[in-house]
Amino acid sequence: MGMRTSLLALVIGAFATLGNPAAAGELDAETRARIEEMRGEALAKLVLLDEPRELPAAEFEAPDGAAATLADFGGHVTLVNLWATWCPPCREEMPSLDALRRRMEGTGIEVITVAVQPGARDKAEAYMAEMGLHALEPYGDARNALPRAVGILGLPTTIILSPEGREIARMQGDADWASPEAEAVLRALAEAFDAEG
Incomplete structure (x- = not known):
């Protein structure tokens, strides 16, 4: 009896996923069009992927010095910005990322920045303190593992992950x-994936 119940639950779950593209980690055409329209001038370079992309595991350093991976942020729509303290456009957008993170607190949407350079976490922490950026946390990747794993060639680059940890959007610059x-794009993605709390 227990085996039949388990099998039935598995079959029902599979059909529910087939009928709901967001549950499968994809956006339906209507939601995609709505989000693309929302981007406006501010996010004109944001590209929604046709199909979510699995990302290879790559370790980087958490604010406390422990090893972290993108999988640690599963269960949430997550914006991941890769940057460096030596990069002028990166430095320019940090205050706006800090403001976005503050506004997204408690929504089920994560905003993280990962500095990619030698001494990354310490340099990010010092820069954030100097600039008064208190919402962002200093993640770092001194080995350049994350950009190599996800195919990033320039900074800044932002990727947006589904709650399943698959890449659903990317922006270079x-x-x-x-x-x-x-904010509207992130909230719409969270709503589409039913991740917003």
Whole structure:
């Protein structure tokens, strides 16, 4: 009896996923079009992927010095910004990312920045303190493992992950992340994936 119940639950779950593209980690055409329209000028360079992409595991350093991976942020729509303190466009967008993170607290949407350079976490921490950026946490990747794993060639680059940890969008270059468009796009993605709390 227990085996039949388990099998039935598995079959029902599979059909529910087939009928709900977001549950399968994909956006339906209507949601995709709505989000693309929301991008406006502020996020014109944001590209929604046709199919979510599995990302290889790559370790980077958490604020406390422990090893972290993107899988640690599963269960949430997560914006991951890769940057460096030596990169002028990266530095320019940090205050807007800090503001976005503050606004997203408690929504089920994560905003993290990963500095990619030698001494990354310490340099990120010092820069954030100097600039008064208190919402962001200093993640770092001194070995450049994350950019290599996800195929990033330039900074800044932002990737957006589904709650399943698959890449659903990418943007090369800086943006005004404090813009209403940025918040609207993230909230729409969270709603589409039913991740917003």
